[in-house]
Amino acid sequence: MQALAAVARAPQSEFSLETITIDGPKTGEVLVRVEAVGICHTDLAARDGALPVSLPAVFGHEGCGVVEAVGEGVTKVAPGDRVGITFASCGTCPACRGEFPSYCHNFMHLNYDGERTDGTGPLSANGESITGLFFGQSSFATYSLALERNVVKVPTDLPAEIVAPIGCGIQTGAGAVMRSLACRAGSSLLVAGAGSVGLAAVMAAAVRECANIIVVEPHASRRALALELGATHAVDPAAGPVAEQVRAIVAEGVDYAIDTSGIPAVIEGLVRSMTFHAKLGLIGVPANPEAALPLTVIEALVLGITVVGIIEGDSVPDEFIPELIELFRAGRFPIDKLVTTFPFTKINDAIAAQHRGEVLKPVLVHD
Template sequence: MQITAAVAAETGGTFTLERVTLDDPGPGEVLVEIAGVGLCHTDLAAKDGHLPFPLPGVFGHEGSGVVTAVGEGVGKVRPGDKVALSFNSCGRCTQCTANEPAYCQEFMARNFAGARPDGSATLHRDGQALGSEFFGQSSFATHALAHERNVVKVPDDAPLELVGPLGCGVQTGAGAVLNSLDCRAGSTLLVLGGGSVGLSAVLAGVVRELGRIIVVEPHAARRDLALSLGATDVLDPAAGPLPEQVRAITAEGADYVIDTTGIADVLGQAMLALAHRAKVGIIGVPADPEAALALNLIQAQVLGVRVMGIVEGDSDPDVFIPELLELHRGGRFPFDKLITTMPFTRINEAVAAQHRGEAVKIVLIPGDQS
């Protein structure tokens, strides 16, 4: 079918809305009419060459919408179902069978290769293959082909246009608190970066009834938003050395640290503000793929520090997204407060606005032409 998609032609370039051809769903595939798609840092990191993906191509991996057709063998959803789209996984490897699909042994191939596992593209322009299958969906478009593995049926009362970010950014931040680090009630959490991932961690920290939630963020508006969402303290990194600012709040240091910045120097400063037996979760994608954390080995031993990389909040989307929606229904996880909507046609303006810090999480609405 002919659809409209935001095509990235070259590394570091802008998006161009173009008419392209999308395949019919094959075995195990699901065709979704997109109601909304989140603009995520990972989309832009891949477009700018910090993560692998073939160009020209179509990004987008926080889509949501309505199933319009399914391929052979699909039984999980049917046409008319409302769904959120998430990351793709193989379903067969050791990690997938242990219900840890975020660490699928085929994660890079299934989400960044730009084609199906058999090498075929799902998107074409003028007969030429485009990079497609980004996170198994490429949902910067009016329609997307996803897979039975990475679609999650959502209730009819879910805010369909807004649920896409639950498939990546929101579940990553919330899952870091509730799954990966399993933060204990009454403890102290230090969040580096007040973007959508960091503020989702704040929301989850409130759910977990943490004692202190400290957010480090250079934008004043985001610091204010963090406080309104339940952060107990906010810090401006320009106000002084981070370890001193943190220990002025809690002399023992932070029990948990979540880094969403991908900036080694920022995380290095946070390592000097740790409590004994602290856990550190690394989420942010660095601009430099060779970026490394300098870890003081004696300090790590004396404090009993545990450092872990986190992908997708250690989430199984089929389980975790419904849990987050149930919390939202009960008023305990207001992720919609992070979201600003814009017409899909204004995708380049949205990228600029999010870069300037004017919005935390922008969701692009294909049907909105205003």
């Protein structure tokens, strides 16, 4: 079938709107009519060569829509079901069997290679192969071909723009607090960066009843929003060394810290702000793949710090996405305060607005 897609043809370039052909669905696959899709930094990083994805490609990995058709063997969903689409995992490797699908041993192949197990690709345009199946979906399009395992049935009465970003960014930030670090009630948490991932962590910390939720963020508007969403303190890094500002709030240092920036200098400020036997969660992807952790062996030994790399919030999507939806319904996780919608055809305008800092979480919606 044919679909309108935003195709990436060159790094650092705008997406082009093109008509593509989608094959399938084959065995184990699900064809989804996309209603909304979030724009994530990972989409742009992949376009620009930070991830091993061949161009031309269709990105997009925070889709929400209605099942149009299913392939042989699919029983999890049926045509007409509303689904959120998340990352792909195999379901059979030791990590998947241990309920850690974001560390699937086949993660790279399933999410970046754009190939089915038989070596074929599902997308093309005028006979030219287009890389698809990005994060098992490539949802920057009117239709998305996903896998049974990475679709999650969701309620039909919620706006698609609320469901869509849960598939990656929201579950990553929330899962960092509620799953990866399992922040305890009454504890202190420091979050570097008040983008959509960092603010999802803030909202999750409020749900977990952390006593001190401190955000480090250079933009005043984002600091204000962090306080509105549950942060107890918002620190401007330009106002002085972060560790000094944090220890003026929590003298002994924080129990948990989360970095969403990927910047070693920012991470160093977090380390200096932590108490003994604290946990540091790393989410942000560094611009330099050779970037090293600013933590000496002696510091690690003396402080007893645990460093945790976090992918997709260590979540099991079939469990965690419904949990976040219920928290949203209860008014305890206001995802809507992060989202700004754009027509799908204005994808390049949405990216530009995000780059200028005018919006936190752009979500593309279809008519």
